[in-house]
Amino acid sequence: xxxxxxxxxxxxxxxxxxxxxxxxxxxxxxxxxxxxxxxxxxxxxxxxxxxxxxxxxxxxxxxxxxxxxxxxxxxxxxxxxxxxxxxxxxxxxxxxxxxxxxxxxxxxxxxxxxxxxxxxxxxxxxxxxxxxxxxxxxxxxxxxxxxxxxxxxxxxxxxxxxxxxxxxxxxxxxxxxxxxxxxxxxxxxxxxxxxxxxxxxxxxxxxxxxxxxxxxxxxxxxxxxxxxxxxxxxxxxxxxxxxxxxxxxxxxxxxxxxxxxxxxxxxxxxxxxxxxxx
Numbered sequence: 001x002x003x004x005x006x007x008x009x010x011x012x013x014x015x016x017x018x019x020x021x022x023x024x025x026x027x028x029x030x031x032x033x034x035x036x037x038x039x040x041x042x043x044x045x046x047x048x049x050x051x052x053x054x055x056x057x058x059x060x061x062x063x064x065x066x067x068x069x070x071x072x073x074x075x076x077x078x079x080x081x082x083x084x085x086x087x088x089x090x091x092x093x094x095x096x097x098x099x100x101x102x103x104x105x106x107x108x109x110x111x112x113x114x115x116x117x118x119x120x121x122x123x124x125x126x127x128x129x130x131x132x133x134x135x136x137x138x139x140x141x142x143x144x145x146x147x148x149x150x151x152x153x154x155x156x157x158x159x160x161x162x163x164x165x166x167x168x169x170x171x172x173x174x175x176x177x178x179x180x181x182x183x184x185x186x187x188x189x190x191x192x193x194x195x196x197x198x199x200x201x202x203x204x205x206x207x208x209x210x211x212x213x214x215x216x217x218x219x220x221x222x223x224x225x226x227x228x229x230x231x232x233x234x235x236x237x238x239x240x241x242x243x244x245x246x247x248x249x250x251x252x253x254x255x256x257x258x259x260x261x262x263x264x265x266x267x268x269x270x271x272x273x274x275x276x277x278x
Contacts, residue, residue, distance in 0.1 A: 003028030010066030
């Protein structure tokens, strides 16, 4: 379905560095092209342009607009978000969506990854000591930072800072004009190696999803649509909250298939049982 075809990657921030090698090898892509579409027009991490849609809608629009702009029928796009982890509330999380759209075969496959491997952070600072402490915490200079007067003040903004002298000069300029400075991690992929690793993980997962085909119609994207709890406790045999089965669904013909014991075990340790270990 994909072998020998050209692929467009909708990216302004060098994501093709991790995406292209993986998809070329796995899908037999002939050539990879980078879109000229300005993906920042749909929203920026630093806030000058707010994202108006949810991440899935945004990544889909990014892909479609890039395809329209470049007149290509096969494309991949990625969209990231940052904030508190949905389950571990005191941990920051990086959520990445990656989509492949094939207009020739009327196919859309989306993958999502959530990772706590992120340096995402921000702080209002008033001294050079706070500046340097923040930078040490967020892995500067391998990971870039952004400086501006305040969280919602974009009067002056310095992006992509990865040099200590540039950092101090930008801080001195801002603090002399505004008295306080707002510092945040630069979450653009080409300035954030931690995020690039998560995008790489999402790409690998997307490829696995593409390679998983429906046993009925052979369409790619036959993947998990639901996880059913109820794995029995090894001691009392009552159902636990651990996964008993996964339901796989086809996005083409709608065929569904249940696969039991997805983690290669038929019972759960009593320590995870609400009855044995309340």
